[in-house]
Amino acid sequence: QKEVEQNSGPLSVPEGAIASLNCTYSDRVSQSFFWYRQYSGKSPELIMSIYSNGDKEDGRFTAQLNKASQYVSLLIRDSQPSDSATYLCAVLLYNTDKLIFGTGTRLQVFP
């Protein structure tokens, strides 16, 4: 089992729709979770962090964490073509003290 797993996509959504990106992790005691956005040919950019169970909202982005299910998700409301990118889930693994990334989900928002 991979430490952090994501569906590679692509996930295609129409402009204005809600995009839902999912991530599961294996380390039950991990405490810190992050979502990064990576445009093609660019470096990852941190967009959200979450540490507690529940939802955390920042503008059009909502991160959701369920530690019992070892599941993190990112919702993007009112998706725009400029949101088209690869979204990387990252987990700070307690047992290895390393930030481990999933392979990313490619999101395509079409007009």
Add this chain to the structure above:
Amino acid sequence: EAGVTQSPTHLIKTRGQQATLRCSPISGHTSVYWYQQALGLGLQFLLWYDEGEERNRGNFPPRFSGRQFPNYSSELNVNALELEDSALYLCASSLARIDGYTFGSGTRLTVV
């Protein structure tokens, strides 16, 4: 505030040569992390330096090494380059790991 800076942007080397990649963290950040992102693959953790010491390394052979200088800048060295080392090498820095990392723009290493 200047971000994480990496140099060079692109590097082309021949198999068997050595490559040196450089990184300057955000001012005030003492931790530097190196990741490899090969085409079609995710970010693979390489090395973590903090306060001049290597704190952790990923599952890479010893020919991947580095160091951190007193000003917290860092250097990644890859010896005996192999074709499979062709990748984007990303450096990141942080003040505290729980806050996440800020990445530089990367060095694209091509081994021919």
